[in-house]
Amino acid sequence: MIRNLLCMTAPVREGFEIPCHEIGPKSSHPALALVAGLHGDEINGVFILSRLADFLNSVEAGNYPDLRLIKRVLIIPAVNVLGVNMRSRTWPFDKSDINRMFPGSTIGETTQRIAYAVLEATKRADYRIDIHTASADFEEVPQVRLHGPSDAERVTARMFGLPAIMERSLSPVFTTTMMSSWKAWPGQSFVLRVGQAGTVQLDHCQRVFRALLSFLGRTGVLEGVRIAVEDEDICHFDKESALRVYAEKAGTFVSDRQVGRWVRAGEELGFIYDSFSGNVIEKVVSPAAGLLTGLRRHPLLFEGDLILRVNRRM
Ligand SMILES: [Zn+2]
Structure with a gap:
């Protein structure tokens, strides 16, 4: 109704x-x-x-x-x-x-x-x-x-x-x-x-x-719902488990990674390019091993913008 x-x-x-x-x-x-x-x-x-x-x-x-x-x-x-x-x-x-x-x-x-x-x-x-x-x-x-x-x-x-x-x-x-x-x-x-x-x-x-x-x-x-056997683990994260990466320089941020993937410490997750010359300014890497729970999708970056968040297993 x-x-x-x-x-x-x-x-x-x-x-x-x-x-x-x-x-x-x-x-x-x-x-x-x-x-x-x-x-x-x-x-x-x-x-x-x-x-x-x-x-x-x-x-x-x-x-x-x-x-x-x-x-x-x-x-x-x-x-x-x-x-x-x-x-x-x-x-x-x-x-x-x-x-x-x-x-x-x-x-x-x-x-x-x-x-x-x-x-x-x-x-x-x-x-x-x-x-x-x-x-x-x-x-x-x-x-x-x-x-x-x-x-x-x-x-x-x-x-x-x-x-x-x-x-x-x-x-x-x-x-x-x-x-x-x-x-x-x-x-x-x-x-x-x-x-x-x-x-x-x-x-x-x-x-x-x-x-x-x-x-x-x-x-x-x-x-009557047929419930699938849990095929992946469910992680409980508190505030302290989160590590964030912020932009140190302005530019164009591009990443082909998907949220919800487990990543390694130091793993490459995207690049910041100079928006005019196209040169790579910075390689963005994961600050820790964990679940990539958030990722910036707007390409234009200003200094201090949040780029990504990784949560460590607790
Ligand atoms: Zn809302």
Whole structure:
């Protein structure tokens, strides 16, 4: 079923809605709530969740006789509906970041009302998942992000089967994110970070789609999922495990490497060229042996720009 979370009017155009999918048996609250597109230029998450909604609706329609949806799932593929249309991270009218507007309010500005409606719809879920990407300049390996997790969340995070679980403390600065608001409620909360903004990276999207299916199966929301035996190890990384390489000089950075590969200390990962003469200015190498979890994709570098991140096995 498609429901409008929120309908809003606009001054000199027709109104707009934020739609969501409610799929599976009726219940007072969803077992699983999935949210993407809080940032309108993060298309990977929007694509993954719209495809997941299509798949689960298909399961409900009986097109997959082996599968049965046991519990209710709520999917909001694009919170920042107008931002997605305009490829804008922020809410286009006032440039505010919806993920800095939580817990929101029913009588506030537009984005506060959006935040309120999204929180109301999701906060009672047993499991809550918020999908993001890195910026348009940087690519992140598909990963689970835990913010000040409970032990139960650490265990559940492995059910996605994604190669990296990154743990962070809950930020004392960004207390107005959806994640901090979720934390006040029982249930478990996860952020998935997938690739880079502004594009659909099909490999990453397919991998995260499979991760969500495996999660649905392992948590008993979807019955009949055949779960692949873990074919790779899942690494749990804390903040100290990360080593970053920053540009010492400006230039054009080019790399043919893929995120998600294990690299050796000193392994060549790309080159910085002089943007005019084409000379190689610098060979960029891995600072340690570890998993290449993030890589710059925008070629134009200024001094001090982040080029890559490698996480050492803990
Ligand atoms: Zn985001």
